[in-house]
Amino acid sequence: MAEGRALYVGLKLLDRQLVDRDDKACGKVDDLELEFSADSGNLYVSAILAGPGILAYRMRRRRWGRWWQRVNEVMSPTDGDPARIPMSLVAGIDDHVTLGTQGGHLGSMSLDHWVREHVTSHIPGSGHEAE
Amino acid sequence: MKKVFEVFLGILTAIGGFVDIGDLVANSETGARFRMNLAWVVVVGVVGIVLYAEMSGRVAAVSKRAVFDLVRERLGPGVGLANLIASFFINFLTMTAEIAGVAIAVSLVVSVSYIYLLPVAGFFVWFVIWRIPFGAMEKLFGLLGLALLMFVVTVWKLGPDWNSVLHAVSHPHIPTDETPFTYAYYGIALFGAAMTPYEVFFFSSGAVEEKWSAKDLMVERANVFIGFPLGGLLSLSIMLGATLVFAPRHIEVGQLSQVALPTAFVVGKLGLAALLLGIFAATFGAALETALSAGYTVAQYFGWQWGKHVRPDDSPRFHLVIIMSVLAGVLFAISGVDPVKVTEYSIVLSAAALPLTYFPILVIANDPDYVGEHVNGRFTNFLGFVYLVILVLVAVATIPLMIITKGGA
Amino acid sequence: MRLSELLHEPVFDADARPIGRVHDVRLVQDGPLQGLAGAAFRVDALVVGRAGLGTRLGFHRHDMRGPWPLKLLFERLARKAHYVEWKDVAAWDDGRVSLRVRVDDLARLPDSP
Numbered sequence: 001m002a003e004g005r006a007l008y009v010g011l012k013l014l015d016r017q018l019v020d021r022d023d024k025a026c027g028k029v030d031d032l033e034l035e036f037s038a039d040s041g042n043l044y045v046s047a048i049l050a051g052p053g054i055l056a057y058r059m060r061r062r063r064w065g066r067w068w069q070r071v072n073e074v075m076s077p078t079d080g081d082p083a084r085i086p087m088s089l090v091a092g093i094d095d096h097v098t099l100g101t102q103g104g105h106l107g108s109m110s111l112d113h114w115v116r117e118h119v120t121s122h123i124p125g126s127g128h129e130a131e
Numbered sequence: 132m133k134k135v136f137e138v139f140l141g142i143l144t145a146i147g148g149f150v151d152i153g154d155l156v157a158n159s160e161t162g163a164r165f166r167m168n169l170a171w172v173v174v175v176g177v178v179g180i181v182l183y184a185e186m187s188g189r190v191a192a193v194s195k196r197a198v199f200d201l202v203r204e205r206l207g208p209g210v211g212l213a214n215l216i217a218s219f220f221i222n223f224l225t226m227t228a229e230i231a232g233v234a235i236a237v238s239l240v241v242s243v244s245y246i247y248l249l250p251v252a253g254f255f256v257w258f259v260i261w262r263i264p265f266g267a268m269e270k271l272f273g274l275l276g277l278a279l280l281m282f283v284v285t286v287w288k289l290g291p292d293w294n295s296v297l298h299a300v301s302h303p304h305i306p307t308d309e310t311p312f313t314y315a316y317y318g319i320a321l322f323g324a325a326m327t328p329y330e331v332f333f334f335s336s337g338a339v340e341e342k343w344s345a346k347d348l349m350v351e352r353a354n355v356f357i358g359f360p361l362g363g364l365l366s367l368s369i370m371l372g373a374t375l376v377f378a379p380r381h382i383e384v385g386q387l388s389q390v391a392l393p394t395a396f397v398v399g400k401l402g403l404a405a406l407l408l409g410i411f412a413a414t415f416g417a418a419l420e421t422a423l424s425a426g427y428t429v430a431q432y433f434g435w436q437w438g439k440h441v442r443p444d445d446s447p448r449f450h451l452v453i454i455m456s457v458l459a460g461v462l463f464a465i466s467g468v469d470p471v472k473v474t475e476y477s478i479v480l481s482a483a484a485l486p487l488t489y490f491p492i493l494v495i496a497n498d499p500d501y502v503g504e505h506v507n508g509r510f511t512n513f514l515g516f517v518y519l520v521i522l523v524l525v526a527v528a529t530i531p532l533m534i535i536t537k538g539g540a
Numbered sequence: 541m542r543l544s545e546l547l548h549e550p551v552f553d554a555d556a557r558p559i560g561r562v563h564d565v566r567l568v569q570d571g572p573l574q575g576l577a578g579a580a581f582r583v584d585a586l587v588v589g590r591a592g593l594g595t596r597l598g599f600h601r602h603d604m605r606g607p608w609p610l611k612l613l614f615e616r617l618a619r620k621a622h623y624v625e626w627k628d629v630a631a632w633d634d635g636r637v638s639l640r641v642r643v644d645d646l647a648r649l650p651d652s653p
Contacts, residue, residue, distance in 0.1 A: 010207075015203050015204045015207065015208060015211075016204060017196075017200065017204075017434050018434060024436055024445065025434055025435060025436040025437070026434070026436075027433065027434040027435070028203065028433065028434035030208075050434075055208055058208070059208060059209060059212070095194065095195075095196075095501075108434070111448060112435070112436075112447055112448055115447040115448050115451050116444060116447040119447065119451055119454075120443050120444065120447040120450055120451065121444065121447075123261070123443070125261060125262055125443070126442065126443040126444045126447075127442060127443075127444050128262070128442060128443070
């Protein structure tokens with residue numbers, strides 16, 4: 001049986017930059033969700049986790065991490081876990097992880113929206129085109 | 132022809148942008164106390180920054196990623212976070228000192244206490260970051276910083292015996308009224324002033340901001356190999372000026388305004404005006420770089436969109452970090468802390484934290500996954516390793532020396 | 541379940557001897573198709589060892605360069621790591637990973653990913 005692509009999570013996936021379809025940075029791969037398959041019993045990576053609290057949880061600050069995650073969930077407009085990026089949305093893994101979707105609704109971007117709405121958009125020139 | 136002009140401009144910008152308040156204070160203070168006996172440290176420091184700036188610039192140009200972006204990826208989030216906290220804190224101290232330097236430079240011209248000018252300085256630093264394009268910002272302040280060449284003019288006019296100067300530089304000894312501990316402490320301060328970490332964060336992030344690629348490596352190397360050493364010579368002229376004017380009179384440098392005295396003495400009002408313009412440009416430029424570095428380091432660790440090459444609307448958290456840092460820095464400076472003391476602490480602590488910054492760069496510059504065929508050559512690795520050892524020794528010695536000498540008293 | 545709950549977990553062999561902690565996880569992309577990414581990534585093996593720095597820095601890859609003292613040090617550390625195939629994992633619970641095999645039967649880290 002031909003083997004598919006192989007990689008080490010620590011070297012190639014974890015802590016890598018997430019980039020959306022429009023080349024915008026939307027956080028880093030803070031953690032991965034693993035699921036056992038009912039049929040084969042194999043353990044698969046089901047989702048990328050990125051957003052407030054995920055990294056804290058990974059670095060053993062579990063309560064702080066869970067609190068942050070819950071705050072993010074409450075503040076997030078979408079249903080479900082905002083920090084969860086299903087692997088089906090991943091378009092490519094090389095230098096960074098490219099997503100096939102726009103990053104605006106991701107959990108890792110929720111604070112971005114808040115800061116934009118409440119702080120930077122009130123300062124003249126915030127929409128000024130980059131050079 | 133256009134390429135030659137680009138290289139020339141880059142070198143000039145690098146020279147004018149090399150000196151910041153850390154170099155001004157460190158070189159003046161050591162020149163006044165130790166004459167030219169610590170000049171060799173500046174040389175060692177300049178070689179070090181050239182080496183590591185080239186590496187981080189190469190990594191940024193080829194991998195399109197900035198240093199702090201890669202620190203978390205390669206060393207892990209735990210080490211990356213420790214690095215972030217230490218670097219951010221030291222960078223904050225440096226930024227505060229630079230903003231104070233801007234206020235002081237202006238206060239020497241308008242005769243208003245620099246404390247009142249601090250909010251104004253902070254506002255303009257933020258405003259330039261918010262609105263002025265990156266390339267224009269760098270070139271403007273880099274070129275204006277060339278007015279610091281007044282230090283060279285000053286030294287030339289003082290007309291020292293160049294043979295004895297060369298002899299003093301090449302035969303360093305500890306002055307009789309100093310101890311080996313203060314000698315080492317000030318050596319470390321000079322070293323930290325030459326090899327400031329923010330220089331590397333800014334240089335590599337700037338490479339990404341200006342969208343460098345492997346084709347730009349030649350220009351990058353010219354800036355670094357020619358511009359930085361010439362900037363180092365500028366530092367040495369500050370030290371020599373202090374040696375010739377302050378040391379014989381046993382004057383110690385404790386205020387930034389004293390840095391301009393040799394020039395006022397020797398070249399007169401016009402020279403002084405030019406020098407103050409240079410000091411203003413150098414500190415303002417460095418304030419921009421450190422404020423931006425505050426944003427770069429945090430945003431790159433967490434993977435937020437960062438940079439002046441995108442609209443503020445697209446990088447709100449990056450800009451919020453910068454705004455809050457500048458605000459906090461201004462408030463800290465207004466609280467009445469001695470700007471020279473803050474400068475001293477920032478360069479000494481920079482020296483203590485150097486291995487944190489440079490070890491990842493040395494590893495990444497060797498990784499074909501990031502730099503492809505542009506990995507370090509054997510000589511670069513040899514030098515890089517030697518410097519890593521030096522940096523670790525310096526880091527280990529810093530805090531004990533700080534305690535023993537009571538902060539260089 | 542999260543990857544972070546697997547990383548750094550202590551690993552014990554069939555004789556309940558501690559052999560280190562999980563430093564890295566090898567994935568192979570040969571699972572069922574999952575949208576844009578193609579096949580799903582399956583957990584294939586664990587990298588287990590005492591000090592993780594060598595593997596973390598990537599010095600076990602043969603194309604990794606560096607000043608020879610650093611290479612020497614980190615390659616030594618990396619080579620001490622064990623390579624545990626996922627099929628040899630008996631259980632993962634209670635904050636530990638237990639293996640079906642004994643430490644002497646474990647392979648060392650292979651060169652390529």
